[in-house]
Amino acid sequence: MIKKISTSKESCGFGLSMDVAADRFGIIDSNGTFITPNQVIPILLYHLNRTRGWTGIAVRSIMTSHLLDRLAAKIDVEIEETPVGFKYIGDAMVNNRDNFVIGGEESGGLTVRGHVP
Secondary structure, three states: OOOOOOOOOOOOEEEEEEEOOOOOEEEEEEEOEEEHHHHHHHHHHHHHHHHHHHEEEEEEEEEOOOOHHHHHHOOOOOEEEEEOOOOHHHHHHHHOOEEEEEEEEEOOOEOOOOOOO
């Protein structure tokens, strides 16, 4: 069950939190509903492709939703699947430096082209 989080009387469009290394995230919408990484990562891939024209390789762990695969097929982006563990996504980022678009996993790990591995 998802519970609305409210610590203020002011409203916002969404809430975003990140860990200290900025490679893990959490997002809630204006109602306080958690938006899962399985939803966010495809949205970000779509944004990077449409607004920046980025193409190449998107990387996800084996436990991450195949929604990313369906989107990638429509926008001509290749998918690479890794074992569980953000270190594998980091390795894929380094190995595909010129073609890397985005990498993420179901637990909220995220990296994009240009991010320090």
